Amino acid sequence: MGRVTKMNEQRAISEDAVVDVPVSLLTFTLGEHRYALLAEHVREVVRAASIARLPKAPSIVEGVINVRGMLVPVLDVRQRFGLPARPLDPSQHFIVARAGGRTVALRVDRAHDLVSVEANVVEAAEPVVPGAEHVAGIARLAEGLLVIHDLEGFLALDEAARLEAALVDRKGAS
DSSP: OHHHHHHHHHHHHHTTTTOOOOEEEEEEEETTEEEEEEGGGEEEEEEOOOOBOOTTOOTTEEEEEEETTEEEEEEOHHHHTTOOOOOOOTTOEEEEEEETTEEEEEEESEEEEEEEEOGGGEEOHHHHSTTOOSEEEEEEETTEEEEEEOGGGSSOHHHHHHHHHHHHHHHHHO
16 A cells, blocks of 8 residues: 555655656456556566465465475465455466565466556545455556555465464474
8 A cells, every 4th residue: 555655645746847657567367357566566477386285374375386495475366355266277377576575476367467557547446446455556547447456465464474473384394
C-alpha cells in the first residue's frame, strides 16, 4: 500500500510541474483475471517446477522451491484471492519477488509483460474495490482494469512468523 500512496504523493507534489512518474509493472494472469506486481519487487520469473512440502507452514504456503541454492517459499495466490485451486503445471510460472523482507515465489498461470503506466491511471484500491485486501492499487488501462498486488502485506504477521518457524525447522532437519 505504501508504494501507491507514495506514487499519489509524487503525483500531488508534481502537479504544479505537470510531471507524472511512470510506474513499472509486471503483468500476469490467474485464470481469466489480470494482475500486476510493482516491478521493483520482482527478482525474476522462472518456469514452474516441483514444489517441496514445508511442514508446519501456514496454508497460504504451497511449499518451497530451490532458486539458485536458496529455499524460496511458494505462496498460493489463488487461495488468497478466493480463486479455485489448480494443479501445478509446467506451463505455469513462478514470479520470484520480495515480500516485506523475504524473497517469495508466486505461482501464476502465466507471467506476461513488463509494462510502464502513467501514475495518474493508478488509483488506491479502497475507493474502487471497498474492503479489498492485499491490493496496492488499480490501474485503469485501455484493455481494462489491472489489479496490483500488495506484496508488502501479502502475509499476515502470524503467517510470516509461522513461515519463518517452518523454514527454521526445515533447515534444522537438513
